[in-house]
Amino acid sequence: MSTENVTYTSAESEDDVDPYSGSYDTTEGRVYTVTGGDWDTISAAPEGEKDRIVVNMGPQHPSTHGVLRLILEIDGETVTEARCGIGYLHTGIEKNMEFRSFVQGVTYVTRMDYLTPMFNETAYCLAVEKALDVTDQIPERASIIRVMMMELNRIASHLVALATGGMELGALTAMEFGFRERELVLDIFEMVSGLRMNSAYIRPGGVAHDLPEDGAQKIRETVPLLRKRLKDTADLLVDNSIWMGRTAGVGYLDLTGCMALGITGPVLRATGLPHDLRKSQPYCGYENYEFDVITKTTNDVYGRFLIRIEEMEQSLRIVEQCIDRIQPGPVMIADKKIAWPSKLSIGSDGQGNSPEHIKEIMSESMEALIHHFKLVTEGFRVPAGQVYAAVESPKGELGCHLVSTGGTRPYRVHFRDPSFTNLQSVAVMSEGSMISDVIAAVASIDPVMGGVDR
């Protein structure tokens, strides 16, 4: 387009001109432009001070893992100060749960860290069960299914960590592989719970419903395929010199730093400390499984990446042991005052209460109907007190602090999400490094903003 015949207007000639968007007349009409160009006025440094350049990376940036906002002060390509801005995905889950029954709470927690729904649900259910003092009464089959789901979820979460981390560092094949393999796990989740994500499958007292008849067999068939494909992903990156160039020695954080900042998970294990709650404070029967806690001593992004790769292999080991150990039996606590009264089944109109249960409550037993109605609408009461239950999520220690005052709803639930705490290390990992290394450092923490902001 020719600009010969245009007349620029300036702020001097018109009072209402927006400093950010000038406008000019053309033969086709008036054209507005958004130009900016006001940097001289807003970044004028105080006398004697060097120019400061502060760059906002995010919250809508493809390399910042969702809606993380990084506020970087840069000197050329070097980051001199890095700060995180969070809260863009705050949805008030903890507040909402105070207005829902204990069972309904599961549908909220599953949406916190949306890549680890099974861990969120398990941490919450363990806390509720501890407050109810029924931890010993959870059927073994339910615990085995929980462990199996959690370990499959760990693989899915680590795969997304590798996929998005790879994408952010330019390894697009890793992204395609990671998301493709994750789909295998999500297919299992869909088969078991009916939903790929946000499954609300683990409930206080057990799990929502049993595995489908051929469920264990299908999982058994998926494990070798996953193992083969995970090896492909690992081969793609582990000894890849470009990948190592981007990750080795980057995002350094040693044990002292981890302890001070409360860092857990792969970031902590990359400093050589074999801290894993599955080993140190077993829950859901983790003491019965054979697996190794993977550690590295590199303190860097590459070490955290290797840990994730090897942890997925360990998770597959646990899944295999689960399939070997699983025996027929109940998947929900025997106490009828806690256990959800109905069984879910799939009918012609979708998922719902099983026809046998409907028949019983609608035409056979009025007491069963009353019981169903009371338990579903009112829920069960949890004795007054407070408990803390923690699980080792793929990102670190996921803790649930639950306060009950004896009602049918949580008085207060708070989640100690590992991503929230681990994000505090962005500053110490990336200050003094290049901007490109900030991306690698953030990717190695693997924060999920749904969990950070809750």
Add this chain to the structure above:
Amino acid sequence: MTEPSVPAVPEGVRELDVVGVRHGAFGGSGSGDTSGFGGLVEPIVMPAAAVRPFGGWFDEITDEIELSIAARGLPATDAIEKVVIWRDEITYHVRREHIVPFVTALRDEPGLRFEMCLGVNGVHYPQETGREFHAVYHFLSITHNTRVRVEVSVPDGDARIPSIVAVYPTNDWHERETWDMFGIVFDGHPALTRILMPDDWPGHPQRKDYPLGGIPVEYKGGTIPPPDQRRSYN
């Protein structure tokens, strides 16, 4: 309205920790509840303070804590209000002015060595006059594989607690979150600003007197009120 009937104090318990009173079987009022349960009045009693011997490893660790804070010139009776043991978890209620030396002892004493602070979390008990806000800290010792909980209570008009960020830097964001959600001021925090809510947000959303929000939803001629205004079982 009848006075709440306080349950008999169990043997070996000094005082009951009543945090509120529950009325009726349903949360709502004026809804035409004809069940007869509307007149129920019941105190909400939290687990009572434990007395020695606590049993298990709790005696040992409490001895260790008392000795180590005494060695730092802080008598245990001054610092620790009470000890509560419930569901195999131990909670030390610490007076706020002593929280920093207390957690320093937790971190530094070789017999305690709670390397990891798992953050602070607020709980609001509006009916507990003079102790409306509780700040709850969780600690994990990787060395000894133990967990303890520390609780600090402050009144509504003066919700200030010394910050422990200098001792446990990880509490930086956790204290900011607790300030954001409850309005508890952590004195000495390097930059106590809102973290989840926008900087200019009025109020502190996790307080019990802060409404949940929401609008009534109409569906097939019926109107369903928002969750915090529905009839509910409390």
